[in-house]
Amino acid sequence: MRLPRRAALGLLSLLLLLLPAPEAAKKPTPCQRCRGLVDKFNQGLVDTAKKNFGGGNTAWEEKTLSKYESSEIRLLEILEGLCESSDFECNQMLEAQEEHLEAWWLQLKNEYPDLFEWFCVKTLKLCCSPGTYGPDCLACQGGSQRPCSGNGHCSGDGSRQGDGSCRCHVGYQGPLCTDCMDGYFSSLRNETHSVCTACDESCKTCSGPTNRDCGECEVGWVLDEGACADVDECSLAEKACVRKNENCYNTPGSYVCVCPDGFEETEDACVPPAEAEATEESPTQLPAHEDL
Ligand SMILES: *[C@@H]1O[C@H](CO)[C@@H](O)[C@H](O)[C@H]1NC(C)=O
Helix, strand or coil, X not given: CECCHHHXXXXXXXXXXXXXXXXXXXXXXXXXXXXXXXXXXXXXXXXXXXXXXXXXXXXXXXXXXXXXXXXXXXXXXXXXXXXXXXXXXXXXXXXXXXXXXXXXXXXXXXXCCCHHHHHHHHHCCCECCXXXXXXXXXXXXXXXXXXXXXXXXXXXXXXXXXXXXXXXXXXXXXXXXXXXXXCEEEEEECCCCEEEEECCCCEEEECCCCCCCEEEECCCEEEECCEEEECCHHHCCCCCCCCECCEEEEXXXXXXXXXXXXXXXXXXXXXXHHHHHHHHHCCCCCCHHHCC
């Protein structure tokens, strides 16, 4: 099967997407490590919450449970589960910060119930609160409540890095991700919210959801009675599929060129079964497409 150029380009970019991203192998930042530690701590809180609790409801059980709840024993149990023994950097951070965690557990957790905020943001200054970025934890573009209008990712959000600018989700553009990309139309817009919705597949640009709302038709479609209609490339005067014996199939917006069943594909022809076998039986002969 041979694909037209546009489809081939699509396949190529799909392949590039499937390759592992270079970030995947990056070491976690100090903020990510801190966040990981806090996540594990919170998990430890959940795991120890029901401990020493038989499920009954006796006065004795309630008393021991409430004592255990804020006990140093429970803290030690949580700390023990924080780092894998092989995770050197986690253990190093834990060792250096154990006193902080103990102080929080014994004295500060009522005043600062959010451990991430108290530990990673306020105390160690490794992270920023959600919606803020950079060394001084400034508000992201579009404000810390809904950075990038809720339509993008703020560079450095929640870390001490980045520049607070927006990387918009698909369909959105502009410094605050409030504008619609080509191929999308604005389906809702007020002071705080902007929603962009995909055009019909037949439109390159549009003002609404159907093929009658196109501003310009997409490649492979033509304007016909006020709507963009599919071009049947296979019935055009100029043949779309040019190899010998090749079949053409129209698809929405495009077409495919396919050799008939049992035919062998070569660069410039579909070779019928009998001829293909003959070629295979004489290995000294070069394959047809190099035989120029
Ligand atoms: C803007 O639209 C959003 C989404 O429909 C809605 O939740 C919000 O209340 C609207 N705001 C104003 C100011 O109209």
